[in-house]
Amino acid sequence: KAGVTQTPRYLIKTRGQQVTLSCSPISGHRSVSWYQQTPGQGLQFLFEYFSETQRNKGNFPGRFSGRQFSNSRSEMNVSTLELGDSALYLCASSLDSVSETGELFFGEGSRLTVL
Amino acid sequence: QKEVEQDPGPLSVPEGAIVSLNCTYSNSAFQYFMWYRQYSRKGPELLMYTYSSGNKEDGRFTAQVDKSSKYISLFIRDSQPSDSATYLCAMSVGGAQKLVFGQGTRLTINP
Numbered sequence: 001k002a003g004v005t006q007t008p009r010y011l012i013k014t015r016g017q018q019v020t021l022s023c024s025p026i027s028g029h030r031s032v033s034w035y036q037q038t039p040g041q042g043l044q045f046l047f048e049y050f051s052e053t054q055r056n057k058g059n060f061p062g063r064f065s066g067r068q069f070s071n072s073r074s075e076m077n078v079s080t081l082e083l084g085d086s087a088l089y090l091c092a093s094s095l096d097s098v099s100e101t102g103e104l105f106f107g108e109g110s111r112l113t114v115l
Numbered sequence: 116q117k118e119v120e121q122d123p124g125p126l127s128v129p130e131g132a133i134v135s136l137n138c139t140y141s142n143s144a145f146q147y148f149m150w151y152r153q154y155s156r157k158g159p160e161l162l163m164y165t166y167s168s169g170n171k172e173d174g175r176f177t178a179q180v181d182k183s184s185k186y187i188s189l190f191i192r193d194s195q196p197s198d199s200a201t202y203l204c205a206m207s208v209g210g211a212q213k214l215v216f217g218q219g220t221r222l223t224i225n226p
Contacts, residue, residue, distance in 0.1 A: 033213075042216055042218040043159070043203065043204075043205075043216035043219075044216075045213050045214060045215070048212065055212075056213045088141070090158055103149075103164065104214065106159050108156070108157055
């Protein structure tokens with residue numbers, strides 16, 4: 001069974017640009033969550049989608065947005081990039097976020113560098 | 116103050132030692148407690164999961180939750196060099212929904 005796939009793995013952008021990251025969840029998983037990981041703040045929740053609807057949102061500005069498609073694949077977008085957006089962006093999938101196992105399956109992440 | 120506090124280390128111990136990793140938290144609504152392990156250049160993977168208070172054992176790993184003290188622990192017995200990784204505690208109010216992570220503790224097991 002294929003794991004969570006994130007593309008691209010690495011990318012470099014300049015301030016003011018926008019970026020779109022893609023995530024393909026494990027087959028059959030309907031919940032997709034996005035997390036930002038930085039050395040200073042650690043892993044922080046961005047948002048979660050289930051059946052194409054955003055169910056939860058973290059404390060990030062509106063420049064961070066996402067969506068989920070009917071096949072459960074998800075994208076996140078960051079507009080007007082700032083230096084502080086440099087981070088590893090992790091996508092995670094689960095059968096359903098209210099599953100009691102608490103298990104998220106993470107991808108290897110997309111490492112974004114903003115210059 | 117962060118909702119979940121975890122000493123980032125680094126922590127270095129000899130092979131075979133017992134390792135103790137800890138987190139404290141402030142939100143009494145947390146009911147789900149997890150430990151994830153993250154190897155370099157990889158995404159985190161679930162190691163242990165506990166609902167509410169109590170202990171849970173899985174092989175060399177034991178997770179403890181003390182809700183009265185808002186304190187969780189992970190013990191690793193007979194530690195191996197392959198256990199070298201960053202260990203992240205995580206908590207949530209509802210299952211896998213909106214996890215709140217600790218900073219992560221970088222652990223090195225020396226042969």
